[in-house]
Amino acid sequence: GWAGEGPGASGKNRHVCHAAARLEMGSLWEEFNRLGTEMIVTKAGRWELEWPGELQRLGGTPFPSPSLCRRMFPTFQVKLSGLDPLADYVLLMDFIPLDDKRYRYAFHSSSWLAAGRAEPAAPGRVHFHPDSPAKGAQWMRQIVSFDKLKLTNNLLDDNGHIILNSMHRYQPRFHVVFVDPRRDSERFAHQNFKSFSFPETQFMAVTAYQNHRITQLKIASNPFAKGFRDGDPEP
Amino acid sequence: GWAGEGPGASGKNRHVCHAAARLEMGSLWEEFNRLGTEMIVTKAGRWELEWPGELQRLGGTPFPSPSLCRRMFPTFQVKLSGLDPLADYVLLMDFIPLDDKRYRYAFHSSSWLAAGRAEPAAPGRVHFHPDSPAKGAQWMRQIVSFDKLKLTNNLLDDNGHIILNSMHRYQPRFHVVFVDPRRDSERFAHQNFKSFSFPETQFMAVTAYQNHRITQLKIASNPFAKGFRDGDPEP
């Protein structure tokens, strides 16, 4: 579907007021949403600094090992239009709680039940698209994919990942921010961005899948889970 | 080693005149250079557009498959200093012929012999570091690695790879370019960059390794070639 408008679409800078975003993989998102999308959040384990021996032999420096956090699937991807091709933009995402409830999954009825009030909100973080900043022309040239975005339930995470509470519901949000070259651009900050929310991308954060139909749809549609597919060939 | 100065170090813009670059993995480069470094260049094969079936099922769009070109090993990596932390810089590399000769390898003497004049120079291309442009602070924060740079001998390559003639010698060059915000910045273009050449990184372009000791050093030091190592454990 197309663009949910940001709050207060009026009074926007001309560089963002015509911006539009189309969610990619819309039919897949909707398929998940009908079942109740779940996204895995795991603790980042905080492996020690890695120095693989190979690298050590070569005289390189150690680097942080890949975290154990999980990506989203489906991946949040949008096709942008209406940007100024020559202006600079920053693209980013955040996640807002959909309510102040905590949930549990009732296996007997295969449904989610409210189970008390939400836990204290995790530190609010944003994920900047790693190509930011870039010209409008470059953002519009192809699909923008947030496949580097990772979710964790580790409140102490220091890798900059998105921190979410398990068993809570979230709405991903997408923001287009015009990089205002004016000296006093702070004064116009509220005019220089436009936000998009796609209701079909909301999800429940979990540490393990609860709904078996979600598990099966993940296995069927995520290429990295091919090892768990039964032998039913698909064209 | 440290920085070979660019041509005409005088009259440089203050944003680049103090720039310095230290080559990483220097001892490995020197070990290769003592034997006569060789780098593989292969034709990019130009596979058809890939549409893996996975992606098709998910409603995605096809994308060009990875090319068959080869990276450099060792990878060209530098540690930068002396940049203005708040200024924008573009980093790039190019490759200049070391002479106008063509070579062949004499197996009986295990040495390279001149074998006529160079073939017409391939189209001169540059490789921009994919993080460009970025602030000086970000470039100086950690080692800058050109591991996405790929070499090909395909004169018709349209993936933007570096085109080299096999059996010719080359000197990699590294350039730091200050992004001048002045309107008439073209007038100062010659002042706004600084170039670095590390003699220990020069190499012979080949389609297959000629010197067996180079092959063995590549196998011993490149993690991706571990499958060809004999069972001699290294700490």
Place this chain on the structure above:
DNA sequence: CCCTTTTCACCTAGGTGGTAAGAT
């Protein structure tokens, strides 16, 4: 004969859910 291309097994690197054990 000299050089290039193609294909291959074998790696690195890292994204999956399953499973069993652990925590509360």
Place this chain on the structure above:
DNA sequence: ATCTTACCACCTAGGTGAAAAGGG
């Protein structure tokens, strides 16, 4: 009981040189 963690086999994706085949 309910939720979380740790480890695992199994994938995707792609970087290696060997070996054989191809070309002039």
